[in-house]
Amino acid sequence: MKTTVIGAYPKISDEHQELRRALHRLDRGEIDQAGLASVYRATTAWAIREMEEIGVDVVNDGHIAWDDLLAPFAAGWRSCERGPLERFYDNNTYFRQPVITGALEGDGHALVAPFLEAKSIAKHTLKAAVCGPLTFATLTAADRGYGSLEARTLAVAELIAREVWGLKEHGATLVDVEEPALAAHPELVGLARRAYERLAEAGVDLAIYPYFFAADPILEELATFPVAQVGLDLRSRPTRALERLSVLKDKTVVLGIVDARNTAIETPRELADVIEKAIGQVSYDRLWFSPTTGLEYLPHDVAVRKLSALVSAARATKGVPA
């Protein structure tokens, strides 16, 4: 039974605003890209240390250098541009929609350097992350390279598979695939499975996270995906998934039990109730706990309290003193 995080960590706090200032200074021409990169490194180190000090077992790099979930890929691949601004699902957070101008190309190294940087900092197990192919394909604003959503999704999957290969070659053993589009569009589950078969060819453990929406309509299908872990958002919308965890058979189930999009801190009793229900259906060694989504939707101080509540609840379950 482990604790982990998903996606982006808050990039600044009330006290720690170096990155915000550095980006302003870059805009004013007071620092160059190398100067900004050093601030990204320092901020990533700050985020990883915080997660580790709170006691999160498996951490990520906090996506500190990611402008949004799609940005490293839209910016890093050839024949792709970052296009119009759009709201990211039901959040008051915005992203640049990709614009595909031709056949996509990428060398699988979009994430390697930041991953190695984070690896040199992390003392706990570090996992990597990529954007889900269905999410990237469905959020694309314009596509002049492929004739259909199906063709675009599978092409994006090929490139993301290359990124997963690249991460594996540099030591990644677990890669999160953030895939809100799958829960938003359960009717596309068949297409998504084909895309994940390509991702799985890299031979590294994948964890799929269809967050923001209830995964109830796709729960059985998720059990057939070639992934090692399935993450479930139990707070964003009403869901009965917690009562049906046994359908996930041999998957490790990562339960999003603290709401990363609301400031109310879950009580120990609330968390214990959820964990108890899960333990009845999934063995200890296949049960992890996480926030529902990335913590960047919360102010930093609340994100810290949420993670602390998560870690405390997991430790209490294991009988470890807080």
Next chain:
Amino acid sequence: MNDVLPTTTVGSFGKPEYLQKARNAASRGKASARELEDLERQATAEWIRRQEEVGLDILVDGEMYRGDMVAYFAERLDGFRIGGLVRSYGNRYYHKPVIAAKVARPKPMTVDWFRFAQDLTDRPVKGMLTGPYTMLDWSYNEAYRTRRDAALALAEVIRQEAEDLERAGARYIQIDEPAVHARPEEIEIAIEAMGVVTQNLRARTISHICYGDFAAIYPKVLELPVDQLDLAMSNYEYRWLALFDAHPFTKELAIGVVDVHSHRLETVDEAAEGIRRGLRYVLPEKLLPHPDCGLKTRTVEESLDKCRVVVEAARKVRAEVARRAVA
């Protein structure tokens, strides 16, 4: 005021540098509230004058006194507390409010600013409010059991403010709902809450909607009880207009014809073409050209340039409409 293709804007304008500096100083305790307010009034007066000079028909106060469209109200309503910084995009952050207890309005929040701006011009100035659904969706809710409960409680305090604006002389009241499509399954809540706000108003009512999946709430959104929907269109290359082929648009349409998140200045011809597209679906008397959204992320000069393009484009298409009428 032009009866055909009357021009307007969505609400906010770029703040002049002297005001930005004053706001920063005030946040550090180095300028008094009185000093800041004096400069906010100065900037508001400048923007009223600029809008008149540019030739806009229906004006706004420019929101020189607001930082964020939700936090401004949250800071003045009982029941809210202001949370820590959260990123919206890029390097932009805002203090996301928390609904921590039952909400109430201790006193009017925008009426003095409306009176101040309206007294400076003979042209109509819009009263500007944030809608209850957006207030809810862009806040954290710790106080209400359901999102509907929270939306209806917010609707009640916004109704009070809207009715005060009307009593103060507002002929146009805009109740913005940019989050209305955040959860399409909750559109009924947004409609019910807006009904609470507008139920007693005789003023022309408007709701601005932007940046989201408009298709997911169309045509249901036509049930939003306001006279005019104010939509970002340029940013979407006008694709939402195609929805009106299957389900005719039944309200006045304020149509966004310049992108507010781009430094690039559209040509008059580009904006005029946007207006012509809108005219395929809405009568010229019911079509109001404007920028896609508030211009607060642009500089004063960029804001002005974008407004000039809107006005010039409307003038051009207005002449075409007049020629057709004569023919």
